[in-house]
Structure formats: C-alpha cells, structure tokens
Amino acid sequence: MMEARSLSRRFGGLLAVADVSLSLRPGELHAVIGPNGAGKSTLVNLLAGELAPTEGQIFLDGTDITGLSVAERARAGIGRTFQRTNLMLDMTVLENARLATVIPFRRLLRRADRETVPLAAARRALQRVGLPESALARTLSHGQLRLLEIAVALAGQPSVLLLDEPLAGSGAEDAAPIAALMKDLSREHAVLLIEHDMDVVFAVADTITVMVDGRVLERGTPTEIASSAAVRDAYLGHGGG
C-alpha cells in the first residue's frame, strides 16, 4: 500500500500541491481528476520521485520512501507511465519491455538472450496488452504506444502503478480497451489514475479524488463525486472536461 501524508510542493510563489493526503490500496483504482493546473501531474511526480515534496511524507508498505530517488522507488515497486509517450522508439516492443526488469549489478555480464527472467516478464506484460513483440516501437500507432507505456510499467512487476493520462491523445476506439485493461490491472495492483476522460474515470474508478488549485476538494466513490455540488461548481465550472 502506498500512502501520501500532507504532501505539498511549492514552485517559487506557486503552491502546486497543497497538503494532499491519499492512499493507494491493492485491488483499488484511485483516480485523481481536476481541471488543468490543479496539480495532478505534480502529485504523480511527487509520488514517483521526480520531484521532492516541500512538505509531507510518502510511505510504501509502511516504509518512508520520501528520500528515495526515482530509480530507487521504481525498484521498491512503483511503476509509472508518462503523459507524453516516453519510450525507446528505435527499439522493438519486446526490447522496450525487457529493459523494464532491473538486473542486479553482479549479474549484468550475462548474455542478454540467455536471461529468461526479463524475457518472461516482458512477454507476460505484452500479452496482457496485446502488442506484437517484434514491431519497432516507432512504427506503432498512437494507441499502441499508449499500451506499450503501460506494458513497460507492468513488465517491471510493480505493486503500485501510477498512470499519468494513459489516454492522452487517444481516440474513442483506443479508449475502451485501455479502460478495460486499467480496470483489470487494478485487481492485482494499487493503481493511481490521472485522466481527463470523465466517462472512463467514472466507469473504472473505485475512488475519485478531485483536486482544484493544488488542494483536495472532494473524495469519494464515483456516485458520491457525481452528485457533489461542490465538485460541479468548482470543477465542471472550470470547463476541464
């Protein structure tokens, strides 16, 4: 389980994230929504270790990981995807996914083609998202690249998945399979989802946190959030979609 306690992040005079606490539990898909500039991506970057919080702490299974680097957090079991596709485009789909397995330094001189652990993990992840192994990542469609983003995060066998706008730039035809996949993933992983597509969020989320101006405005089940007058006023009024 991942837990953020009173996280804040200040950029000069701007308080991008203000006193945000949330928990990510295995078997739960926790969506964070909010208009542009609400601090959602900053929150993901704080959880993933790309940014250090100005205040607050982050725990993974009871251990304080606030001081850990991005790589250390990934090795501890936090996998993430990026809002903008962030892959090795000149490598094959399989190579992208294989690199997700971090090998201890003492075993690095083994032949890559004889090492079965990264291969098995990569194949499992790719089968799950349904991507062709041998295709060059550069040749994939946008929707397939979004799936590869998820597969690469999955191949690292994380316990927590941070999905930063996995549907960014996708059309309606790509949205349905990715939404089904996310729901499926939340059965085994603790999933945090940042997403602008409200239809998808309300269809897949177990818990929704609404952020406005860096603060948590409301938290509850999709039904509770849909009926919240505060959310309608503050969030939908911003026209954030």
Added chain:
Amino acid sequence: MTHASTRGNALLALAALAIASMPFWASAYHMQLASTALIAAMFALSLQLLTGGVGLVSLAHAGFFGLGAYSVYLIGPASVALTLPAAAATAGIAAAAIGALALRTTGFFFLMSTLAFGQMLFFLFHDTPLGGSLDGVFIQRPDLFWAVPKAARPTVFLLLNLTVLSAMYAGLWRLMRTLFGRALLGIRANEHRMRAMGHDVQRLKLAAFTLAGALAGVAGHMAALTDAFVSPDLLGWHRSAEALLMVLLGGIGALHGPILGAFALTLLEELGPMITERQRLVEGAAILAAVLLLRNGLAGIRR
C-alpha cells in the same frame, strides 16, 4: 548500436587476414602505417563504447590514451605482462575518478567538464617533470617475452596490434550482447525512462566510462610500445576530437564503425599530402562530404 552482420564480420575477418598477410607483400613503412591505423582504431573503438554505447561525447578520452602510453615510460623497463595491465589500470582508475565527477553533469556541461579534466591531464605531463620533457621522450619498449630484432619490429608490432584490436572488438561485441550492453543502449535511447524503470543509470554510465578509459589506456600502451616515444601531445584534446571524428566518419550507430573510420582517416592523412600541400583542406572536405552523404557513416554503406 548495431553490430556488423555475419557478412560484415566475415568482411572484417577478411580485412584482418589481409593485414596479417602484409609481412609477405608490404614494405616496412606500410606495415608501420597499418600499425598506426590499428592503434587509432583501438582508441576510436574504446570511445565508441561511450558514444555509440551510452550516447556520451567525451573530450577527456585522449587523456586516458596518454596515461596508458606514459605508464610505459613511468614504469621503466619491464615485461609487457606488467606494463599492459598497469596501463589499463592507470587509465581505468583515472577514468573512474574523472567519470565520478563529470557524470554528475549532462549534455554540453558534460562535454565541457571532460574537456577540462582532459586538459588537466595534458598539463600534468606538459608542465610538470612527470612527463620527462615538453617535446616528449624516447622510451625503452616493454619486454615482449622474446628478443625482437630491429628488422622484425614492423612485422611483430603489426601482428601484435592486430591481435589486440581483434580482441578488443570481440570483447566489446560480446559485451554489447550482455544485459550490461542492453542497459547501456537503453540509456542511450532514453535515459529518463531507464531511470524511471529503476536502473542505476549513474552507476552504469560510470562503469562504461571506466571501461572505455581502460581500453583507451590499452591503445595508448600499444602506441608507446610501437613508437617507443611518448609526448604530452598524446593527451591533447584535439586527439579526443580526432577520435570522435573517426567514430562519426565510421558510423556512431555501428560497433565496427570506428575501425572503418580510423583506417579511412589514416589513409586520408597519407594521401592528402600527395594531392596538395594543404592536406587538412582535403581531409576536411572528404570528412564533410562523408558526413553529409553517409548518414550512418562508412559502416552504413552496405547496411
């Protein structure tokens, strides 16, 4: 980074055989010239581990080449069994120390910090008594297990340099197929994502920088052994730039590219003066044409 195909490796093996047969048909001068190209190829190949392998452009590399060469001078008369590992270790340790600091920076700042560290090494031998003399010093060659008569030197050194280059190429070819090699290529392709996936990018880059430095030290050792002469000029930043040029000319994307680039540049330096006194102009024009016309360098011609 791509590797030579089976056919490409067969062609490289044929070229190696042609060089190995030079004692039967070439003059001593041409064998010495081939040795110069082989040493340049070792140096450029060691740099390719950084450039093509991890995507790092370093201007400190000649410093490690020079350290390898000066190790022979500093150790004094000794067996090659001592001088060769000592040269590799000295250059490798220096690379580890410099890399630990320089790799804290990236991009342009990494380039500039390697330039600064490289020049520090240059001035260490240029401006202190450590280097013996400003103009360089003649050295006693390391002992090669058997007495080499003067007339046999071009042949022996040619075969020795060919063996060391072949071993270096084979070693790097294997290394790039290991999990370490794949991780380096991942860093070259997308360092940020590799970090996000949990790889200790800094440690991997430092390991590559250290190994590349040690291999440059081996190349420097072979230069000292072949020429029996070392000078501070060996550590100058322009030597690093020249090696980068060989990598660029041969192809950044191919492991065997620098070997082709080193031979092409050595040949160009030899042929240039035959055409005009302004040989640099010929070299410059040829390199410019190659870079503009051959996007993947010489190694990309038959890909």
